[in-house]
Amino acid sequence: MKRTVVIRTDSAIAEIQRELHGHFLEHLGTATYDGIWVGRNSPVPGIDGLRRDAVAALKELSVPVLRWPGGCFADNYHWRDGVGPAQHRPRTVNHTWGGMIEDNGFGTHEFIRLCSLIGAKPYLAGNVGSGSPAELRDWVEYCNYPLGSTLADERIANGAPIPFGVRYWGVGNESWACGGHQTAEEYAALYARFATFVPTCGDTQPYLIAVGPNSNDTDWTRRFFTTLGRGRAYAPPIHGFSMHFYSWGKKRATAYTPDAVREQLASFDDFEHAVKEQRAYLDALTPPLNRGHIDLLVDEWGTWDVSDPAEEREHGRFWQQNTIKDAVAAALGLNLFHRQADKLSMCNLAQVANVLQAPLLTSGDRCVRTPTFHTFVLMRDHRNTTAVAVDSPYSPAQDLSVSASRRERTLVVTLANPDPAESKEVTLVLAGSALAGAAPAYAMSTEPAGNAGPASELAASAARAGNAGPASALVASTAPAGARGWLIAHDDLNACNTFDHPDTITPRAVDVEVAHGTATVRMPPMSVAHMRLQL
Numbered sequence: 431m432k433r434t435v436v437i438r439t440d441s442a443i444a445e446i447q448r449e450l451h452g453h454f455l456e457h458l459g460t461a462t463y464d465g466i467w468v469g470r471n472s473p474v475p476g477i478d479g480l481r482r483d484a485v486a487a488l489k490e491l492s493v494p495v496l497r498w499p500g501g502c503f504a505d506n507y508h509w510r511d512g513v514g515p516a517q518h519r520p521r522t523v524n525h526t527w528g529g530m531i532e533d534n535g536f537g538t539h540e541f542i543r544l545c546s547l548i549g550a551k552p553y554l555a556g557n558v559g560s561g562s563p564a565e566l567r568d569w570v571e572y573c574n575y576p577l578g579s580t581l582a583d584e585r586i587a588n589g590a591p592i593p594f595g596v597r598y599w600g601v602g603n604e605s606w607a608c609g610g611h612q613t614a615e616e617y618a619a620l621y622a623r624f625a626t627f628v629p630t631c632g633d634t635q636p637y638l639i640a641v642g643p644n645s646n647d648t649d650w651t652r653r654f655f656t657t658l659g660r661g662r663a664y665a666p667p668i669h670g671f672s673m674h675f676y677s678w679g680k681k682r683a684t685a686y687t688p689d690a691v692r693e694q695l696a697s698f699d700d701f702e703h704a705v706k707e708q709r710a711y712l713d714a715l716t717p718p719l720n721r722g723h724i725d726l727l728v729d730e731w732g733t734w735d736v737s738d739p740a741e742e743r744e745h746g747r748f749w750q751q752n753t754i755k756d757a758v759a760a761a762l763g764l765n766l767f768h769r770q771a772d773k774l775s776m777c778n779l780a781q782v783a784n785v786l787q788a789p790l791l792t793s794g795d796r797c798v799r800t801p802t803f804h805t806f807v808l809m810r811d812h813r814n815t816t817a818v819a820v821d822s823p824y825s826p827a828q829d830l831s832v833s834a835s836r837r838e839r840t841l842v843v844t845l846a847n848p849d850p851a852e853s854k855e856v857t858l859v860l861a862g863s864a865l866a867g868a869a870p871a872y873a874m875s876t877e878p879a880g881n882a883g884p885a886s887e888l889a890a891s892a893a894r895a896g897n898a899g900p901a902s903a904l905v906a907s908t909a910p911a912g913a914r915g916w917l918i919a920h921d922d923l924n925a926c927n928t929f930d931h932p933d934t935i936t937p938r939a940v941d942v943e944v945a946h947g948t949a950t951v952r953m954p955p956m957s958v959a960h961m962r963l964q965l
């Protein structure tokens with residue numbers, strides 16, 4: 431099937447914030463323990479207890495922001511349990527997720543160490559459900575107060591003389607469910623109390639994130655803000671409002687049928703609608719709540735398939751394989767965020783290892799980069815560029831998904847074909863600028879100085895797959911008349927990267943025909959294509 435879309439290169443939407451490509455880590459299943467943390471005495475090679483292979487992979491991913499410790503777990507977590515000498519930390523029970531013993535080996539210092547190793551901004555989710563405003567205030571002081579208070583000095587004694595400077599603070603999680611089964615009115619009252627006592631310490635001004643709706647529950651949003659705004663002489667501080675949006679599936683991850691794929695991926699159209707509607711609600715807020723702009727975040731999103739009990743026994747709660755469908759789902763999500771870059775400030779995929787739509791799967795000393803990982807690495811190219819408008823008559827989630835962004839004379843385009851049966855020949859027509867050809871392929875990094883661009887990771891990943899040719903050629907090549915981009919595809923819609931075959935799905939080179947000012951690429955069913963073009 432032929433598809434034609436128009437990219438309006440001079441019609442800017444907004445800068446694509448790096449935080450739209452964020453991630454999430456919870457004490458759930460084997461996400462934290464095994465997925466990230468193996469402890470200092472593990473045979474798995476580590477850096478101070480953090481698994482070395484996961485740290486390396488997350489550096490490739492260039493995780494911009496990482497949310498922790500939950501999720502539902504956040505409302506059961508008491509930060510003091512996780513600081514101080516490991517041998518003195520209490521053994522608690524993870525009552526949220528299965529009653530496992532939690533030795534608190536991975537606490538605040540270990541999380542901050544992970545963030546600094548991988549270059550991510552930390553985002554801590556505070557305990558509202560079973561905690562207190564004083565507990566949250568003390569956690570902020572412990573992390574951020576420079577020195578001289580008992581809590582700051584305790585942090586220093588625990589090995590961190592420089593304050594952590596944590597800016598992002600979540601005030602609870604899913605307070606409408608596992609965070610306390612609160613009504614929007616009850617949560618608004620609690621939010622006001624908790625937020626009031628979060629201090630500014632040193633140079634770090636906290637950025638406070640309130641619990642937003644489940645999917646597009648506008649009733650929650652309306653009632654929360656109505657209560658927060660009503661009858662108060664002064665509005666409490668609020669900087670972000672975070673919705674959660676999961677794409678539920680009806681099959682086990684590797685047992686999808688074409689119809690089940692279509693049904694799950696179609697939810698990304700609902701997701702985009704929800705973002706627009708929630709943003710419109712925030713924009714319509716009246717004083718005193720609209721004294722400052724309130725950002726919209728999605729701090730949990732991703733595919734949620736039916737769990738396989740045997741796999742969960744082996745790999746932990748909510749473990750699911752990650753297939754070519756998830757590579758496409760990742761592109762549908764990131765493309766959506768780019769198109770709505772003027773409405774969103776942060777989005778965190780659930781979760782970073784071994785739980786739900788994970789970029790990494792670990793087992794013993796093995797760590798697999800999933801198809802989702804590869805989509806995220808390709809799409810790093812868009813970060814800190816300007817999203818531009820795309821005129822497309824097609825349903826993004828059911829037919830053709832596109833996002834385009836521009837930095838000076840380089841145009842970055844990602845396409846996703848979500849159809850499990852239909853190939854697409856996609857022609858990009860440019861309005862606003864002429865197409866000169868292919869950009870010097872993958873030679874330029876869109877990341878801030880110090881971060882390599884996707885080229886080296888892709889070359890490494892292709893080399894691991896025994897596919898050094900195209901990747902290294904692309905890294906080295908300069909603009910040919912016909913361009914080449916990257917393609918993630920597989921004939922089998924349940925194909926995945928396993929511990930025994932970790933590189934079944936990796937990006938490979940694809941031809942992009944550049945002629946008469948247009949660019950055309952052929953996409954198999956269920957595929958992601960990514961390219962740079964020179965204007």
Ligand code: AHR
Nearest residue numbers: 500501502503603604780
């Ligand atoms: O990501 C798994 C769980 O999903 C989180 O703990 C919770 O916030 C959501 O319901």
